[in-house]
Amino acid sequence: MKANLSGLRLLRTLIQRGWDALTVAIVAAFLFPYAFMVLSAFKPRLETFKFANWILKPSLWFTKLQLDNFEQILDRFDLNILFYMKNSLIIAVASTLLTMIIAIPATYSFARFDFRRKEAIAYGFLFLQMVPGISIVFALYFIAQQLKLHDTHAFLIFVYLLWNIPYAIWMLRGFVSAIPQDLEEAAMVDGASRFTAFRLVTLPLMVGGLAATSILIFIGVWNEFSLAFFLTSLNSRTLPTSIAFFQTHSGIKWGTMFATATLGTLPVVIFALIVRRYFVSALTFGAVKG
């Protein structure tokens, strides 16, 4: 009887380990396409298409990897990858900063005051956030032509605000509301103005939320394709829209492309992992807390 019981327990543990293994395998399968892409960036040019070789003979991973593709990006100025990266960085940083400067007061107002039509206005922002970029990009294209702003950093920075500001307001609202109003009121009783109370009491408490929101907005702009693709041509081309330039008359330059994709995605992946605690809120506009 006793032996039977411990046998049962062993079986149960085995089943549990089986489920664990399945879970790990599934997650690994989700990671694989990206891992293989990063690996391909380090492959010699002739090896790019030999998939079977690289999966069946892992020894190649340690003997044949090299940095040629990355050297090409840095050396060959006709590819301009660094230039596109610089553009992306300028546009993403500027648009994120501007978004936060405009969105923080608005968020504070939504979280701390009661006024007529408050929820209607908040949902108005949310609805506009839903408008697909591709559906108004050609209208924006003509507007840019009229204002002589086509292919400028400034226009793109400004256009992104349409999506960034509503997103920031909805994300930050939860963070402000989570901080008790009493703290601010105590400071105001002590003679601080509303602004000072906000700056000295609430703001320091929501630094985490602010950082997370900024990073998520930065990632969104850094990755954005449809607007940047049609509103820029040469001067302010961004990294995601540079894909057309890998297509030459002799086919797509896969090696360089993999290296660029690696350089373009690694910082974002690292950033995202830093703010992973906030990621579920980020996906649901703050509606669900992770």
Added chain:
Amino acid sequence: MSSQRAEPTKMKHKPQPWWSNPRARQRLIPFALIAPAFLVVFALAAYSFVWLVYLSTQDLTFGQPVHEGRPVGLANYIWLLTNSGSIFWISVRTTAIHVLGTTLPELLLGFAIALLLNRQMRGGSLLTAVLIIPIVLMPSMVGLVARLYFTYDGLVNFFVETFTGSRFNWSGPERALTSVILVDIWEWTPFFILILLAGLQTLPREPYEAALVDGASRWQSFRFITLPMMFPLILTALVLRLMDVLRIFDVIYVMFGGGPGSATTTLPLLTYRTTLVQEYVGRGSAVSIMLIIIIVTLTYLLIQLRARVTHQP
């Protein structure tokens, strides 16, 4: 002020501007704080919509100066909806297949994997963190890499051949949409996993303990406790994802550009192809407006449905 009042003469009360009243000022603060955000967002949107509506009533070729357009009223809309040369309805069908073919498998797969990850295991938080990666990758690069993976000699066919012994033409007209859908499933199943896992982790324990006492099977406690409690969250995730799929442009554009033929021409792709490839700016703008109407209507209906089903606003 007080000195004025003290004077007995019929001196006219100096009209005070309304904003000098401290009460009114207090009431204005919340609006003043919102004003910059409101102005930027709504002005930008309104300006673009006015332009879009205007362009959709014009007969204009791309590259022509805008003032050379010819006003045609609703002709562009009528052409798109009724002309035999229009692929609008085919595109609506493609969009519907794309939307359902991505969201439903993603939901089922995502829920199953969330249940797996919800078990107590070592390294669970690391696994969850890894699942963030597909979501934050640059979509245009994802599309380009996917294009290589889905070629005839590509990575996907390598695995397909290993398991089935034959290869598929993933970029042909019959399978191109499937390829696009598969890429989306890879990219966005983690969206459902992360949201639903967060929900599962906050479920209360008591109902399960009570069910165990009553002798319920694991299937029964899943069916009668987990599922009903998760239902509002499932709907929320579904609504958010649905709205997002309807605007996907980048991955499809980079993988197939809407082709071959019109196999992957969803509505966002149709906007682009009509405006820039066929160069009919008016018709392209009309497609855009109809896409916006579809999205706004669907969002509204789904939010209503969600409110009715879950009895919460």
